[in-house]
Amino acid sequence: MIRIFVTGGTFDKEYNELTGSLFFKDTHLPEMLRLGRSRVEVSIATLMMIDSLEMTDADRALIVERCRQAVETRILITHGTDTMVETAGALAAPISGKTIVLTGAMIPYAFGSSDGLFNLGSALSFVQVLPAGVYIAMNGRCFTWDRVRKNREAGTFEAI
């Protein structure tokens, strides 16, 4: 059983046709898993629905706490890409014995041409087989939390 914690991020942004702006409604995770014909047993909980640039220390403390309390030893977190590395870092010290993989998207799933479904398939696979540790799964690759940064100009994650 994989635990999935939803925190928002580009993954789950939608277009509000009345205001012309982007916003959060419900997570698309269940729909995406259905589209991928996933048969992995998962339990999904939405912790927050926010842009990761707006994530506070209190938000991160909540994520850490929920990961610590989880009975599952394999956890996938959907997260905005801008501060994904920071949250991964916050998880590394307090959690041990669990495999935690963070992933996100550059393009909202609700729009065409999203990388979200690819990333979800990737993260869900890495989380099933990697040893305990905190990882970021983006661009088809997997990085340990302390060996990665987001290249904001390229919009990709790269090893450091």
Place this chain on the structure above:
Amino acid sequence: MIRIFVTGGTFDKEYNELTGSLFFKDTHLPEMLRLGRSRVEVSIATLMMIDSLEMTDADRALIVERCRQAVETRILITHGTDTMVETAGALAAPISGKTIVLTGAMIPYAFGSSDGLFNLGSALSFVQVLPAGVYIAMNGRCFTWDRVRKNREAGTFEAI
């Protein structure tokens, strides 16, 4: 560097609007990797573009031979789902020391609502981290070649 061998399958089927039937043209793999913003180094070769129900022993022998000759030790094969398990079995004995992951799709990528992008993200992730062996990556899960069958009624892969 991951070697990708394309053999066709539902993954790459397209709709011929003049005849109303399904056919193969070029593989969508490069486009799918672009959509997924993949930064995994891959080398793609199309071995054949066929429905896996029409795959002959000679076709399988070619796939085995190309996997054996490949300098890469990590190989991803896109394949029709109907005889994917059979091809995996054909690869198991003659190849050693390489991680080979087969994947496919239930719905053509060119149509909306395909599981292909999810499966590609999944297979590309498994192939990077699993030990040597022959595997099938479908439904977000990964099976060793001798522990899986396609459930044709459900359209899913399951452990045996």
Place this chain on the structure above:
Amino acid sequence: MIRIFVTGGTFDKEYNELTGSLFFKDTHLPEMLRLGRSRVEVSIATLMMIDSLEMTDADRALIVERCRQAVETRILITHGTDTMVETAGALAAPISGKTIVLTGAMIPYAFGSSDGLFNLGSALSFVQVLPAGVYIAMNGRCFTWDRVRKNREAGTFEAI
């Protein structure tokens, strides 16, 4: 109020992921009108769900009869493209005083890249403003029933 008669055709074909073949389930017309944010008052009835190559004289007689009986004077018919011109011809003599527009699609709506939504917007517009007569709306154009043929090589409708 516009009357819409659904007869099937490529418009409404779907991909059966268990058999790998195309089939008909329910019409996508209501979903397509919702996607187009249509506020045109319509009343939809499914007369049949068939490939127009399989349409019999009895099927055509039914379509004619339903058009004749309809209290609405503006009728839109979704129809396979292969025999759309033949059905239009069958409607021309027995029906008078009504504006009937036939339309269809070259690519199923359920697949990406369909022309169906464009054609539906086009046909629904023509049927609201054209004088009584039987027309075919395809490729953004509108033809009277006796001045059009399908060019099977090009997959388009053209004036004769």
Place this chain on the structure above:
Amino acid sequence: MIRIFVTGGTFDKEYNELTGSLFFKDTHLPEMLRLGRSRVEVSIATLMMIDSLEMTDADRALIVERCRQAVETRILITHGTDTMVETAGALAAPISGKTIVLTGAMIPYAFGSSDGLFNLGSALSFVQVLPAGVYIAMNGRCFTWDRVRKNREAGTFEAI
């Protein structure tokens, strides 16, 4: 021959994956006409690429001038929905003897689930058959410029 003037609007907005905001690049009109398999002869010119809330009097004067100078008597204008009615009003007095239809979209074409293709099929059809005048084609309907308003709460156009 139909003249098409592009002015931007939601129709042509795209998602910038580096900044997470919406922006304009090139118009999607040619791609949309290709998707719709349109065989209507058109000549497309981009006059501006702006949100209609930012449209100035000078912008509107340019649109009026280009419509007046056009040799074509049938003109389609893509436009943001927020001030579409205002631009239609600006065109009504100075232009005579031409059929001008404005249309737009509530959801960007580049996103899934856009009403843009439906609206384009609709507007392109109305502009071919309606008598001289200035019209707005939205929601599958067509309104004369002085008999319509945008209902901002519902996100639809309605008769007044």
